[in-house]
Amino acid sequence: MTPDQSQLALEKRHAAAAALRWVRDGMLLSLGTGSTSAAFINLLGEAVQAGKLRVQGTATSLASENLARQLGIPLVEPCRGLRFDLAVDGADELDGQLRLIKGGGGALLREKLLETASDYLLVIVDSTKLVPQLGRFPLPLEVVPFALPWVMDAVEKLGGAPQVRMAHTGSDQLYRSDQNNLLVDCYFNVISDPEHLMHQLQNIPGIVEQGLFLGLAKAALIANGEEVQVIRPGQAPTPASEFADLP
Ligand code: 5RP
Numbered sequence: 001m002t003p004d005q006s007q008l009a010l011e012k013r014h015a016a017a018a019a020l021r022w023v024r025d026g027m028l029l030s031l032g033t034g035s036t037s038a039a040f041i042n043l044l045g046e047a048v049q050a051g052k053l054r055v056q057g058t059a060t061s062l063a064s065e066n067l068a069r070q071l072g073i074p075l076v077e078p079c080r081g082l083r084f085d086l087a088v089d090g091a092d093e094l095d096g097q098l099r100l101i102k103g104g105g106g107a108l109l110r111e112k113l114l115e116t117a118s119d120y121l122l123v124i125v126d127s128t129k130l131v132p133q134l135g136r137f138p139l140p141l142e143v144v145p146f147a148l149p150w151v152m153d154a155v156e157k158l159g160g161a162p163q164v165r166m167a168h169t170g171s172d173q174l175y176r177s178d179q180n181n182l183l184v185d186c187y188f189n190v191i192s193d194p195e196h197l198m199h200q201l202q203n204i205p206g207i208v209e210q211g212l213f214l215g216l217a218k219a220a221l222i223a224n225g226e227e228v229q230v231i232r233p234g235q236a237p238t239p240a241s242e243f244a245d246l247p
Contacts, residue, residue, distance in 0.1 A: 031044075061107040142179070155184065
């Protein structure tokens with residue numbers, strides 16, 4: 001049975017709380033985007049306000065940056081040499097090898113940038129996100145507006161029915177990323193070779209970033225009801241409570 005929205009919200013919070021246990025004083029954090037990341041930022045903010053944690057962070061979207069600022073989490077601007085001890089972020093889909101689809105919240109470019117500059121990417125998700133094969137969730141692309149027609153043609157040839165994202169359902173306004181680019185959601189249904197597809201997408205001019213995150217995540221925390229399991233590539237799922245530190 002698929003969990004309802006309130007159960008999913010609880011699962012997201014459980015995954016977020018499990019991640020917070022591994023945040024240490026002095027860490028520089030990359031803060032993710034989306035509802036699961038918001039749950040994490042809220043819990044982090046509570047810990048900072050209570051004086052239990054001293055950390056700094058950089059956010060992967062303006063929305064997460066605003067939330068972190070409201071909660072009093074000290075923020076660091078991008079600068080040369082900046083690297084993060086830990087990135088905590090959600091995902092739209094992940095498989096057992098921790099290959100991810102991200103960008104459902106439109107923040108894939110900043111997410112890719114900050115997570116590539118992180119020593120450890122920890123993914124936090126509810127029970128619906130783990131899939132045997134990627135592709136049911138439409139793969140997001142961030143696209144330079146001028147390039148849109150050619151990108152649509154190229155993606156269609158690769159088998160992913162492209163759809164330009166609108167600002168919201170029923171709107172006639174196009175969605176704009178934090179960089180003022182467009183988002184194209186590509187319906188592949190099944191992505192049988194994510195590495196090959198990523199390579200093909202990277203060769204299409206006008207795609208600023210694509211939503212396959214391969215080889216970046218070190219571990220995922222997957223909440224199922226109140227239980228949170230750690231998933232790592234090639235290893236059996238293990239209860240998160242068994243790890244005092246990052247797995
Ligand atoms: C934003 C993302 C999010 O991590 C992804 O959409 C998951 O969101 P949620 O935690 O709300 O399910 O990639 O660009």
